[in-house]
Amino acid sequence: MARVLILDDDPNIQRLLEELVLSMGHAYASSRKLADGLSMVKQDDYDLILLDLDFPTGNGLDILPELIRLPSSPEVIIITGIGNTTGAEIAFKFGAWDYIRKPFLLEEVSFHITRALKYRKEKTNLKPPVVLKRQHIIGESESILMCLEDIAKSAATDISVLITGETGTGKELFARAIHQNSHRSEKEFVIVDCGALPETLVESILFGHEKGAFTGADNRKEGIIAQADGGTLFFDEIGELDPMIQKKLLRTLQEHSLRTVGGRKELPVDFRLVAATNRDLDEMVHENTFREDLLFRIRGIEIRLPPLRQRTEDVPLIAFKKIQQIGARFGLETKGVSAEFMEILRKYDWPGNVRELIHVLEHSIANAGPDPTLVPKHLPPHYRTMLFERDNTDLAECDAISATDACFITDGKLARWADYRFQTEKSYLHALLSECNGSWENACRLSGFGKSRFYELLKKHNLSLEKQSVSPPACFASQNY
Numbered sequence: 001m002a003r004v005l006i007l008d009d010d011p012n013i014q015r016l017l018e019e020l021v022l023s024m025g026h027a028y029a030s031s032r033k034l035a036d037g038l039s040m041v042k043q044d045d046y047d048l049i050l051l052d053l054d055f056p057t058g059n060g061l062d063i064l065p066e067l068i069r070l071p072s073s074p075e076v077i078i079i080t081g082i083g084n085t086t087g088a089e090i091a092f093k094f095g096a097w098d099y100i101r102k103p104f105l106l107e108e109v110s111f112h113i114t115r116a117l118k119y120r121k122e123k124t125n126l127k128p129p130v131v132l133k134r135q136h137i138i139g140e141s142e143s144i145l146m147c148l149e150d151i152a153k154s155a156a157t158d159i160s161v162l163i164t165g166e167t168g169t170g171k172e173l174f175a176r177a178i179h180q181n182s183h184r185s186e187k188e189f190v191i192v193d194c195g196a197l198p199e200t201l202v203e204s205i206l207f208g209h210e211k212g213a214f215t216g217a218d219n220r221k222e223g224i225i226a227q228a229d230g231g232t233l234f235f236d237e238i239g240e241l242d243p244m245i246q247k248k249l250l251r252t253l254q255e256h257s258l259r260t261v262g263g264r265k266e267l268p269v270d271f272r273l274v275a276a277t278n279r280d281l282d283e284m285v286h287e288n289t290f291r292e293d294l295l296f297r298i299r300g301i302e303i304r305l306p307p308l309r310q311r312t313e314d315v316p317l318i319a320f321k322k323i324q325q326i327g328a329r330f331g332l333e334t335k336g337v338s339a340e341f342m343e344i345l346r347k348y349d350w351p352g353n354v355r356e357l358i359h360v361l362e363h364s365i366a367n368a369g370p371d372p373t374l375v376p377k378h379l380p381p382h383y384r385t386m387l388f389e390r391d392n393t394d395l396a397e398c399d400a401i402s403a404t405d406a407c408f409i410t411d412g413k414l415a416r417w418a419d420y421r422f423q424t425e426k427s428y429l430h431a432l433l434s435e436c437n438g439s440w441e442n443a444c445r446l447s448g449f450g451k452s453r454f455y456e457l458l459k460k461h462n463l464s465l466e467k468q469s470v471s472p473p474a475c476f477a478s479q480n481y
């Protein structure tokens, strides 16, 4: 018998679902309030949660990440009358089992309940989960926690993993974490930097060669791939790989064997491939510079590492830890950090991501000399200049917005309240979109909106998350919407 929690504010639907769950031989608890539901799951374990989205006090999607991450990791089925593609996309991204639209057939709901509970049973019969070794990965943001979950999933299998993300986001660090958490951890983690392979020797370096295979091949030599036998092979910057080598690598992945340069036999080899890139491999496939069949092979699981500017809550965590480590390396006392210094770190965009942050901290600590606390003047000068310039631009934009604040008066007449409110909301969203760098996480953090509320507002004003510039809000008393 499973324990099912029903969260729906409609008493009729709630009763219907309660009867269905009972008739299926399971126990239920239910609530019509989102907040009560949240405290119930904190007190008791549930196997399955049937979650409505549209509550008078908020949207079920807002609590979905918290539900999925509960220690009992319940399955969640969304049952909603306000179903739309964006909502479904968000729900699936956070790991909901399914998304059912009202009105629904009871058979449909019962089918999904059976499937979700069957899956859960199989899942709980598996070996107890081991604690993930984070391997120096710092960060507690939602997006990093999701990447760590992907690491745990990947590590439990032998499937190929593709890690994508901008430079310095930690692709190599995450690749190592997959290796360290896998059954291959006792064997080698071998790195191939595809961007640094000399063109003429690449095949021999990767696959090895036989004695006399080419001029200068005085002895047989094992290749890098064979060195990873039993372990993990990390292909960094796989997008740089020559097309001829792509073909040979694909064959090795398919056949679990390789042929050395000048060799006659296929030699068995057993490794797990983790590849990384900051290039758009789909685009490269489109341009015929990367093989589609190889991309299909290497993208068994894809882990997309978010840029640091989309998870600014991680900046202080990384900074404090790195300041400690750098201090220890320089043989110095750990330096304190002033609020102003940290504020600048949080505000900066970090195009070079964590690597750049570490460099800036190293520079600042060296600059600080014996000073016990890091303050803005210890930063490399061009960072301060850049922020100074950006702040000035922000101020100019604020001026442009406040200059139009008087827009509730047009042609000497007071605007309608509804029009004024609509336009103010729209202006705010424009400013928010220009600040959030295309990230809904940033937008929600800056504004305090929940995710679903944010998307609802974008839809209402026909806006999209793509980066836009702030256009000064027009006066609105005479406009039609």
Ligand SMILES: Nc1ncnc2c1ncn2[C@@H]1O[C@H](COP(=O)(O)OP(=O)(O)OP(=O)(O)O)[C@@H](O)[C@H]1O
Pocket: 136, 137, 138, 139, 165, 166, 167, 168, 169, 170, 171, 172, 173, 174, 236, 276, 278, 318, 354, 355, 358
């Ligand atoms: N989440 C993190 N916590 C702590 N350190 C991190 C984190 N992410 C990255 N780093 C550190 O940042 C530096 C760059 O990381 P890494 O080399 O893994 O990035 P990358 O994405 O592989 O970069 P590139 O694409 O340029 O090769 C390393 O010193 C790494 O230890």
